[in-house]
Every structure is written in structure tokens, then in C-alpha cells.
Amino acid sequence: MLRLRNSILSHLLSTSAASTVWPLHQHLSAAAAAVSPRPSFAVEKYLIDTCGLTRAQALKAATKIPHVNCPSKPDAVLAFLAGLGLSSADVAAVVARDPKFLCAGVERTLDPVVLGLNGLGISRSEVARLVSLAPERFRSRCIVSKLQYYLPLFGSTERLLRALNHSSNLLSSSLEKVVKPNVAFLQECGLGACDIASLCGCARWILATKPEHVRAMATRAEAVGVPRGSGLFRQAMQAVAFLSESEIAIKVEQLKNMLKWSDAEVGIAVRKAPMVLVRSNDALQRKSEFFISEVGLEPAYIAHRPALLSYSLEGRIKPRYYVLKFLKVKGLLHQDRDYYNAVMISEKFFMARFICPHKKAAPHLAEDYAAACRGEMATRFRFT
Incomplete structure (x- = not known):
């Protein structure tokens, strides 16, 4: 660098000596402009002006893509998103959620993913929804094989997209180590694909959680009196999904007190309608008072017909x-x-x-x- 600078100065000095028109400082300015690097790409400005992010969003997003030094790849990605039919607001949401999406290779990754998903019967508009739901997963080709597994399980793209809307962990979890073992176990418990999809609607984490957690959940469901293979086992799993053994015991005592049930009667009611375990105490109390005081029903009558408690x-x-x-x-x-x-x-x-x-x-x-x-x-x- 020192040698280059000396060479430049030597050249300028010799030139200036022969010229009476261009002063030395102008020679230095011109030389500096000739050797100075090109202005760096203003990532934050691009995120605001081109992608539609707010200044706060752009400041945060820029820290995740510091290596972006020209607009060529981001421009290609934005064109790809526009081609899928995403609105300006949708694009801004995708970039804000996953700034690295701007660095994805369109020809190498994004286009092949779209082709793969189309091959599974997923329409272009559904692909666009998928990008919005899980942009960080979409920029990986493995998303195609994962959706190929999930589609038959959920029965339709719409149901799958609804599940992903609540739990994008389905796309980040290992199929071989987590998801498939959980599905196999639930099938052993007598649940079909529709039951599993329905269970995912309430316990959205169930397929993506550790298999031992799902087994513990099944044990709690059996403990309330609903055996595996029963038509009500899915409801029992749903009912105990967010309840520990101690919380179930507390709820059973509350049911006995509110509805004037014996141990046998509460057992009958829970076996017939496991979801009674998750009804609010206030609603159950008001229904109990109406059934017993107003309608004149006996507690045993209600225990044998606990579905009554599920209605408004x-x-x-x-x-x-x-x-x-x-x-x-x-x-x-x-x-x-x-x-x-x-x-x-x-x-x-x-x-x-x-x-x-x-x-x-x-x-x-x-x-x-x-x-x-x-x-x-x-x-x-x-x-x-």
C-alpha cells in the first residue's frame, strides 16, 4: 500500500510540475476517487424503500444479513415472491420475519421447491400461503419431502396449512426421530389419520414433541378410565394434553362437589365425556344449578349423560x-x-x-x- 501511494504521489508530482492549470490538490482528489472502494450497499435503506419494512424492522433485519452487499439476489427473491402473488404487505411480513429469505437462491432452491410442491398437488396460491407461514423453512429443499409425508396424514392441503399456522415446528422437527415415532405410537393407540389431525388441532405440539411426552400423555388418558383403542381415546388425550396428574385429581374433586357426584358417578361421566375435565368451573357450576334446581334432574342422570354439559x-x-x-x-x-x-x-x-x-x-x-x-x-x- 505504501509503495502504491508513493507511486501515485510520484506520478502526480511529475505531472503537476508540467502543468500550470491543474493544482496539486485536485490531482490528489482525482487519484483518491480513482482508488477508493465503491460505496457499500445500504441494506437498511433497501429494506425500507424496496421491501416495505419500518425503520425499526429494517434495523433489526439488517443485523441478520450483514453480508449482503448488492441488490441483485434480493431483487430476484422479491420478483419470485411477486410471481407467487404475494402482496407488498405479505412480502414485508416475510422479510421482517426471515430476512435471510432475501439471500435464498431462486434458481437453485426456491424454484425447485415450488416445482416439488406443485408436484404434490399444492397450488401456487397455497404455496404462497406456505411461504408466509414458514419462510425460514421454505428456503430449504427438504420441505418438499416433509410435506409429502404430512399431506396424507392431514388429508388435505387446507388442513395441513391450518396446522402449520399454529405450529410451524412440524417443518423443523425430525421426521425420523420425532414425528414418525409419535404417529406410529398414536396409531398403536387406535387413532387413525383423521383422529391424529384432529388432535393436532388442539394439542398442536403433539407430533413435534419428544415421544416420551406423548407416551406420558397416553398414560394420563388411560388413568381417567378411557382405554387405548376406545373411540373416545382421542378425546381423552385431548382432555389431558395440558393437565398434570395432580391437576386432573383436583378437577375430579371439583366435579364431584359441583355436580354432587359420587366417586363412581364422576368416573362414569369422565369415561363417557373426557372433555368434561377441561370445562370451566364457572360454566359447570351454572349448568349444574340449572339442571338440578330448575329442570329437576338427578346428579346420577347427568353423570350417565355428561354430554349435556357440553352445550351452551x-x-x-x-x-x-x-x-x-x-x-x-x-x-x-x-x-x-x-x-x-x-x-x-x-x-x-x-x-x-x-x-x-x-x-x-x-x-x-x-x-x-x-x-x-x-x-x-x-x-x-x-x-x-
């Missing part, structure tokens, strides 16, 4: 009770209908059995029932 008190349980009571008081119910059956049937069949046949005798019944479903107590439903 205001939106279903009370309105249907008011209709049955009204019909009985008016002498329009010619046989003693079982309340459980009236609650359990669909809205369509409830209307067909208890509302429509009485249009002439009770012309306002449908109106009053609709009001009750909205939480409004009709005057004609007041009998005291």
Missing part, C-alpha cells in the same frame, strides 16, 4: 327447556319427552318436533324460542 346454557339448554315446559303447561306435549333427547337433537329436528307442529296452537312459539336463544326471556315462558 344460554344458547341451547335453557331455550329448549322453556319450550318443553311451555308445551307441557299448555297441554300440547302429549307424552313425557326425555329432556336429554330434546337437548341432543339437531336444531333442524328440534324445530320439526317441538315448534312446527304447534304453529296454530302456539303461533308465537318460534318467535319466543328464537328470542330465548338470543338470551331474551319471552313473557310467555314465565310461569310464576
Whole structure:
């Protein structure tokens, strides 16, 4: 460097001696401009002006891609994203979440990934959603083989995308060491692909967690009285997913106290409807009081029909009770209908059995029932 500088100075001095027009300092400035490096690529400015990030986002993102010194590769990536149909806001969100996406090779990685996913039947718009959901995973070719495994399990791209929306860990977890062992174990417990996909909807971490955690979860499900292979085992797994053994024991005691159940009755209820373990205490208390005090149901009756506890008190349980009571008081119910059956049937069949046949005798019944479903107590439903 010293030799270069001396050479430049020597050249300038000899030149300046022969020239009376160009002063020495101008020679030095021109020489400095000739040997100075090109201005560095302004990453932060590019992130703000071209990618649409806020200044705060750009400052944070720039620290993750300090090696980017020209816009050629980022420009190619932005063109790729635009080609998939991502909006400016979507692109900004992708870059903010994963700035390294701007460094991905379009021809080497991104285009082959798109072709591979299209080959699995995933449309271009679905590919675009996938980029937004998991950009850091999309820039790896292994995403194609992982989705090839997951698609049959979830049954459709839409279900898979919904699962990834809540747990992108599915794409980062090892298929061989974690996911496949968990799936195999759940299948041994009698769960089919639809059951597993449904379980992932609530316990989103289940396939990506350590296999020993899934086995412990199954043990807790069995402990509440639901055996493996039972049609309710998936619900039992779902119910105990976020409960420890001690928390389950506490909940069982609370159920006994709120619903006036014996040990045997609470056991029956949990076996028949494991999700009763995750119902809120406030909701259960209010339903218990209504069933026992208002409707006059015995605790044992409820224990053998715990599905009653799964319905909305205001939106279903009370309105249907008011209709049955009204019909009985008016002498329009010619046989003693079982309340459980009236609650359990669909809205369509409830209307067909208890509302429509009485249009002439009770012309306002449908109106009053609709009001009750909205939480409004009709005057004609007041009998005291």
C-alpha cells in the first residue's frame, strides 16, 4: 500500500510540475476517487424503500444479513415472491420475519421447491400461503419431502396449512426421530389419520414433541378410565394434553362437589365425556344449578349423560327447556319427552318436533324460542 501511494504521489508530482492549470490538490482528489472502494450497499435503506419494512424492522433485519452487499439476489427473491402473488404487505411480513429469505437462491432452491410442491398437488396460491407461514423453512429443499409425508396424514392441503399456522415446528422437527415415532405410537393407540389431525388441532405440539411426552400423555388418558383403542381415546388425550396428574385429581374433586357426584358417578361421566375435565368451573357450576334446581334432574342422570354439559346454557339448554315446559303447561306435549333427547337433537329436528307442529296452537312459539336463544326471556315462558 505504501509503495502504491508513493507511486501515485510520484506520478502526480511529475505531472503537476508540467502543468500550470491543474493544482496539486485536485490531482490528489482525482487519484483518491480513482482508488477508493465503491460505496457499500445500504441494506437498511433497501429494506425500507424496496421491501416495505419500518425503520425499526429494517434495523433489526439488517443485523441478520450483514453480508449482503448488492441488490441483485434480493431483487430476484422479491420478483419470485411477486410471481407467487404475494402482496407488498405479505412480502414485508416475510422479510421482517426471515430476512435471510432475501439471500435464498431462486434458481437453485426456491424454484425447485415450488416445482416439488406443485408436484404434490399444492397450488401456487397455497404455496404462497406456505411461504408466509414458514419462510425460514421454505428456503430449504427438504420441505418438499416433509410435506409429502404430512399431506396424507392431514388429508388435505387446507388442513395441513391450518396446522402449520399454529405450529410451524412440524417443518423443523425430525421426521425420523420425532414425528414418525409419535404417529406410529398414536396409531398403536387406535387413532387413525383423521383422529391424529384432529388432535393436532388442539394439542398442536403433539407430533413435534419428544415421544416420551406423548407416551406420558397416553398414560394420563388411560388413568381417567378411557382405554387405548376406545373411540373416545382421542378425546381423552385431548382432555389431558395440558393437565398434570395432580391437576386432573383436583378437577375430579371439583366435579364431584359441583355436580354432587359420587366417586363412581364422576368416573362414569369422565369415561363417557373426557372433555368434561377441561370445562370451566364457572360454566359447570351454572349448568349444574340449572339442571338440578330448575329442570329437576338427578346428579346420577347427568353423570350417565355428561354430554349435556357440553352445550351452551344460554344458547341451547335453557331455550329448549322453556319450550318443553311451555308445551307441557299448555297441554300440547302429549307424552313425557326425555329432556336429554330434546337437548341432543339437531336444531333442524328440534324445530320439526317441538315448534312446527304447534304453529296454530302456539303461533308465537318460534318467535319466543328464537328470542330465548338470543338470551331474551319471552313473557310467555314465565310461569310464576
